[in-house]
Amino acid sequence: xxxxxxxxxxxxxxxxxxxxxxxxxxxLYDRHxxxxxxxxxRRCATPDLVDHAVQDTFLAVWREAGAYRxxxxxxxxxxxxxxxxxxxAIRREHGPRRQRWRAAEPETVVSAEDQVLAGIEHGRLGQxxxxxxxxxxxxxxxxxxxxxxxxxxxxxxxxxEGTVKSRCHRARVALRAALAGQQAGTGGAAYDQExxxxx
Amino acid sequence: MTSSFPGAAGAAWxxxxxxxxxxxxxxxxxxxxxxxxxxxxxxxxxxxxLSAQVDPERLARNRSALLVRAAIGDGGxxxxxxxxxxxxxxxxxxxxxxxxxxxxxxxxxxxVVAVVAxxxxxxxxxxxxxxxxxxGRPGAVILAPxxxxxxxxxxxxxxAAFLPVFDPAWRLAAAAPFSGxxxxxxxxxxxxxxxxxPVTGAAFVLPGPGWLPVALxxxxxxxxxxxxxxxxxxxxxxxxxxxAALWALPVLWxxxxxxxxxxxAPDAQVACAxxxxxxxxxxxxxxxxxxxxxxx
Amino acid sequence: xxxxxxxxxxxxxxxxxxxxxxxxxxxxxxTLDRGITGLLGPNGAGKTTLLSILATVSEPDAGRVSxxxxxxxxxxxxxxxxxxxxxxxxxxxYHRYFTVAAFLDYVAILKEITDRRRRAEEVARVLxxxxxxxxxxxxxxxxxxxxxxxxxxxxxxxxxxDLLILDEPTAGLDPEQRLRFRELLSxxxxxxxxxxSTHQADDIAAICPQVIVLLKGKVQFTGTPAGLxxxxxxxxxxxxxxxxxxxxxxxxxxxxxxxxxxxxxxxAELVTPTVEDGYLLLSHAAGDR
Numbered sequence: 001x002x003x004x005x006x007x008x009x010x011x012x013x014x015x016x017x018x019x020x021x022x023x024x025x026x027x028l029y030d031r032h033x034x035x036x037x038x039x040x041x042r043r044c045a046t047p048d049l050v051d052h053a054v055q056d057t058f059l060a061v062w063r064e065a066g067a068y069r070x071x072x073x074x075x076x077x078x079x080x081x082x083x084x085x086x087x088x089a090i091r092r093e094h095g096p097r098r099q100r101w102r103a104a105e106p107e108t109v110v111s112a113e114d115q116v117l118a119g120i121e122h123g124r125l126g127q128x129x130x131x132x133x134x135x136x137x138x139x140x141x142x143x144x145x146x147x148x149x150x151x152x153x154x155x156x157x158x159x160x161e162g163t164v165k166s167r168c169h170r171a172r173v174a175l176r177a178a179l180a181g182q183q184a185g186t187g188g189a190a191y192d193q194e195x196x197x198x199x
Numbered sequence: 200m201t202s203s204f205p206g207a208a209g210a211a212w213x214x215x216x217x218x219x220x221x222x223x224x225x226x227x228x229x230x231x232x233x234x235x236x237x238x239x240x241x242x243x244x245x246x247x248x249l250s251a252q253v254d255p256e257r258l259a260r261n262r263s264a265l266l267v268r269a270a271i272g273d274g275g276x277x278x279x280x281x282x283x284x285x286x287x288x289x290x291x292x293x294x295x296x297x298x299x300x301x302x303x304x305x306x307x308x309x310x311v312v313a314v315v316a317x318x319x320x321x322x323x324x325x326x327x328x329x330x331x332x333x334x335g336r337p338g339a340v341i342l343a344p345x346x347x348x349x350x351x352x353x354x355x356x357x358x359a360a361f362l363p364v365f366d367p368a369w370r371l372a373a374a375a376p377f378s379g380x381x382x383x384x385x386x387x388x389x390x391x392x393x394x395x396x397p398v399t400g401a402a403f404v405l406p407g408p409g410w411l412p413v414a415l416x417x418x419x420x421x422x423x424x425x426x427x428x429x430x431x432x433x434x435x436x437x438x439x440x441x442x443a444a445l446w447a448l449p450v451l452w453x454x455x456x457x458x459x460x461x462x463x464a465p466d467a468q469v470a471c472a473x474x475x476x477x478x479x480x481x482x483x484x485x486x487x488x489x490x491x492x493x494x495x
Numbered sequence: 496x497x498x499x500x501x502x503x504x505x506x507x508x509x510x511x512x513x514x515x516x517x518x519x520x521x522x523x524x525x526t527l528d529r530g531i532t533g534l535l536g537p538n539g540a541g542k543t544t545l546l547s548i549l550a551t552v553s554e555p556d557a558g559r560v561s562x563x564x565x566x567x568x569x570x571x572x573x574x575x576x577x578x579x580x581x582x583x584x585x586x587x588x589y590h591r592y593f594t595v596a597a598f599l600d601y602v603a604i605l606k607e608i609t610d611r612r613r614r615a616e617e618v619a620r621v622l623x624x625x626x627x628x629x630x631x632x633x634x635x636x637x638x639x640x641x642x643x644x645x646x647x648x649x650x651x652x653x654x655x656x657d658l659l660i661l662d663e664p665t666a667g668l669d670p671e672q673r674l675r676f677r678e679l680l681s682x683x684x685x686x687x688x689x690x691x692s693t694h695q696a697d698d699i700a701a702i703c704p705q706v707i708v709l710l711k712g713k714v715q716f717t718g719t720p721a722g723l724x725x726x727x728x729x730x731x732x733x734x735x736x737x738x739x740x741x742x743x744x745x746x747x748x749x750x751x752x753x754x755x756x757x758x759x760x761x762x763a764e765l766v767t768p769t770v771e772d773g774y775l776l777l778s779h780a781a782g783d784r
Contacts, residue, residue, distance in 0.1 A: 010243075022266065022269060022270075022632070025265075025266075025269060026262065026266060029262055029265060030250075030262070031243070031246065031247070031250075032246065033250070033253075033258055033261065033262065034246065034247075034249055034250025034251070034252075034253040034258060035239050035246045035249045035250065037253055037257070037258070037261075038222065038223050038225075038249060038252075038253060039236055039239075041225060042222075042225060042232060047257075051257070051260075051261055051612075052612055054261050054265075055261055055264055055265045055268065055612060055615075058265050058269075059265065059268055059269060062269050063273075073240045073241055075239065075240045075241070075246065076240045079240070140233075143237060144233045144236075144237065149240075150240075165241075168237055172233065172234045172237075176231075176234075260616065260619075263616075263619035263620075263622075263623065263628070264612060264615040264616045264619050265615075266619070266628075266631065267596050267600075267615040267616075267618045267619045267622070267631060268611070268612075268615045270594065270595075270596035270597075270631035270632045271594075271596045271597050271600050271615070271618075272597075287609070288609075288611050289604045289609045289611075289614075292600060292601060292604055293601070293604060296590060296593075296601050298590075301592075366588075366590075367588025367589055367590060368587065368588050368589060368590065368598075368601075368602070369588075370547075370550075370552055370582070370584040370587070371582065371584070371587070371602055371605060371650065372605055373551075373552045374550045374551060374552050374577060374580055374582040374584075375577055375602070375605035375606050375607075376574050376575075376577040376578045376605075376606060376607050377604065377605045377606070377607055378574075382605075487570060490570065490573070491551065491554060491567075491570075491573065
């Protein structure tokens with residue numbers, strides 16, 4: 001499962017793609033199309049649209065590989081392109097005037113981000129988020145809700161990239177614990193302590 | 200809920216099999232989903248594990264379609280521009296297969312126009328010595344070459360849209376369900392427009408009546424329509440040659456009489472307009488000829 | 496792509512076509528069933544004319560044609576026929592600047608596949624079937640003859656046709672390429688009705704369960720390859736020497752002379768006729784040689 005030493009890493013593959021190496025594009029596809037397909041499917045339940053968007057994404061990678069400046073994960077670069085292509089595909093399919101998210105249409109699933117936005121105002125998720133420290137919450141919102149890369153979120157938050165990553169990690173720990181705590185009916189304090197306890 | 204709890208900070212966290220499976224199946228909770236997604240961005244081995252859960256046939260199908268689309272390419276700036284303007288993609292590809300819309304052809308047209316117009320302009324502005332001074336009316340006859348050549352260049356572009364010699368795969372187009380008439384019209388109209396641009400542009404440079412650029416429009420359209428209409432009743436090559444002769448002979452005759460501009464005089468324009476309407480009608484009424492075996 | 500296919504994919508009655516004084520087809524009647532049918536005949540026998548009429552590219556002067564029960568003389572039905580057709584003409588031209596993928600994309604558009612992604616999937620499919628996936632980006636003019644023929648088949652396969660019309664698909668191929676081509680045809684998915692023309696009898700013997708012999712615009716034989724071979728039964732001899740009285744004599748691959756004639760040449764023995772023998776006998780009878 002681990003990529004063998006001696007295989008090119010993703011950044012090298014992207015550089016090869018920028019030079020017009022089609023075989024590198026194929027390898028990139030083999031490595032990334034799987035998770036891209038799943039991640040898009042979580043945002044759009046129509047398999048056809050996802051297929052189109054996946055193809056469009058790698059075509060865009062084929063054309064725009066030169067735009068990758070090596071400042072973040074290649075996977076994040078691909079997702080940044082991919083989410084735009086998915087939105088384009090959805091917009092083409094459903095027309096520019098219709099909203100992307102309509103509860104009546106089963107095809108277009110509410111995105112995870114929007115679920116979160118809905119949950120923030122009214123739900124246990126909101127409470128859980130509220131229980132986070134501002135730093136953790138900021139990291140979550142930047143990277144999850146806005147779909148930014150850790151590098152972009154790092155710039156936004158004014159901290160180092162590694163800090164963003166560890167904050168997100170801790171925030172997820174805390175959120176999961178808080179949600180489990182809510183479910184179980186116990187207070188959140190004990191779990192919060194556990195969360196704060198880790199550095 | 201899930202079988203992988205994050206350990207203390209510093210321990211490597213990987214998405215467990217169950218979590219990946221539920222994520223792939225779409226049954227993972229929102230927060231778990233975020234966890235997985237954020238983690239996948241940085242972890243190649245979990246990405247590979249997730250890929251194994253996706254339908255391999257679907258992945259293979261998209262892969263080969265992707266490689267084909269990459270092989271076809273998007274054709275360059277002109278085609279991208281057309282697509283962005285809303286022209287359907289398949290029409291753009293059909294146009295790309297037209298010889299008279301390719302850079303080399305248009306470049307040749309521009310070159311010919313430049314030479315002919317340039318020479319006429321140079322003579323009339325006195326940069327090079329030349330003839331054409333007759334009875335105190337310099338300039339009229341020096342326009343004759345341009346008047347002769349310009350609409351013929353437009354006709355040539357249209358002819359390249361339907362003559363089988365310009366379409367090596369014409370038999371495939373004939374045996375295919377795509378409407379032959381539609382194909383022809385789309386190509387002819389675009390070739391017409393493309394050729395008219397350098398022609399009209401050069402007409403501005405030339406000395407002569409100010410309405411010269413506009414005056415070439417109707418004759419060019421009429422000629423093209425005549426060639427297409429004639430192709431419904433005779434061999435397409437003969438049709439193209441006939442149309443060319445219908446223009447060349449009068450121009451040459453008028454030029455020999457030193458009044459070449461009469462070919463674009465208002466009377467002639469009216470005649471061209473009438474011819475255009477008549478030919479368009481014939482073309483429309485006999486359009487079925489383009490659907491079956493009209494190229495013998 | 497399914498049309499109303501009865502047992503007979505194609506029916507032709509009294510088909511005639513002339514070019515000036517030459518009668519390319521003379522009152523041809525035939526029926527093509529599903530499966531592979533070979534059209535055998537020398538150059539100028541009318542094979543190309545017949546196939547181009549079946550492909551709705553030409554019109555006959557007289558006679559009736561029915562493809563999938565539809566009449567190509569009617570405009571709407573003709574378009575329907577074309578939707579189920581795949582055609583490889585004898586001289587297939589390509590624009591000089593086309594790559595393999597771009598050319599197939601172009602033909603796919605002509606076959607009314609307007610969606611870009613569906614086109615790409617269809618092109619990928621035929622590239623896989625004909626084994627040309629690695630050459631998708633090559634320019635056509637850089638391909639060898641055998642690959643160009645494969646490309647010709649690939650474009651005919653676009654859209655999954657119900658009737659494949661292949662005009663001299665093995666011409667210009669060397670024996671190994673011809674072998675691979677035959678394998679390709681026999682293994683096609685969707686199993687369309689196939690009619691292919693050739694002037695080589697061993698193509699027929701190898702892959703066509705049905706054969707029609709066309710000579711000078713007329714059908715001279717319809718049946719199986721075994722039946723065609725059987726028409727020369729009792730008239731094919733092998734000997735060590737020439738015999739000038741035989742209708743036809745030639746040196747076979749094994750070094751011995753082969754004679755086709757009614758009388759037994761001296762020192763010759765009767766041999767089992769091949770498809771080619773039957774064809775040569777028919778040609779001779781029709782006065783082509």
